[in-house]
Amino acid sequence: MPTSVMIVDDHEVVRRGIADMVDAAGDLRVVAEAGSVADAVRRGTLTRPEVALVDLQLPDGTGIEVIRRLADESSDTRCVVLTSFDDDDALASAIEVGARAYVLKTVRGAEIVDVVRAVAAGRVLLDERSLTRRRAAHEDPTSALTPSERRVLELVAEGLTNRDIAERLGVAEKTVKNHVTSMLSKMGLQRRTQAVAWVAGQRSTTWR
Structure with missing residues (x-):
């Protein structure tokens, strides 16, 4: 059975493009799309997707809020931040709420599909460029x-x-x-999931 995916992005053209790419993968299936925090929580609760691709900036809040509220409603949904912002604070916030990956929209479409598959399989992935910069800027915790x-x-x-x-x-x-x-x-750190994400980031040198 295909892995169920939800796309959360307030730009319809971007959202549809990602959805078409995910659906074309064959082993993935988009079961919901949302353009706001409220829609994402409502549709995510109804469809309970295995993976949610979540943009950070939404008209009524942030992707961080979406991830937090989806975790409250359905602990089975694994979230991937898909954003244009290569920002340390945003990365830290994503890790804190339990995001499984932090992916920049500049990556190739095939890489997004690879990340969805990996996260669906239980892996925790993080953007290596962001992690490298954070490791260089901060003392080993x-x-x-x-x-x-x-x-x-x-x-x-x-x-x-x-x-x-x-x-x-x-x-x-x-x-x-x-x-x-x-x-x-x-x-x-505050939670075990943050420690898991940190270790995964140290071990990860590539998404593939």
Whole structure:
């Protein structure tokens, strides 16, 4: 069955172009289109797409709000930011709300399709150019982690729960919870999904 996709962009020509390209892929199918935050939330809730391509600037809000509200309504929808803005703050906000990828509209159409497929398969991708600039501009957030916290970070990035990590390391679940709390604090993060996205970004050198 084709992967269901929703396109969120307030420019109809752009939206239709992306939709035609996605539909042409064969293994992907556009099930909804929206040009505003309200439409995106309403249609996303009704259709529950597997992947949503979301523009950042919308007439009644931002793509960040769309991603946050879709997460509240349907945790199964994986969101990809598709934007013209190569902006560090926007990238950070996208990561914070759980976006799986941050893609610039300057990429080739085939790359957008590749990203949708990868995100549908469970991968977390980020725009390498933006990540490279952020890594150059900011100190390594893992520099203050203890060896135990680094190991926990690796296991969190693999998708393991605290219980799974405790069993893997042979320690108490409470100990793992403490490590996770300390790790996130030292890295300046608030949620596990942000840590997963950060690790994925460090490992990713290409979308393909």
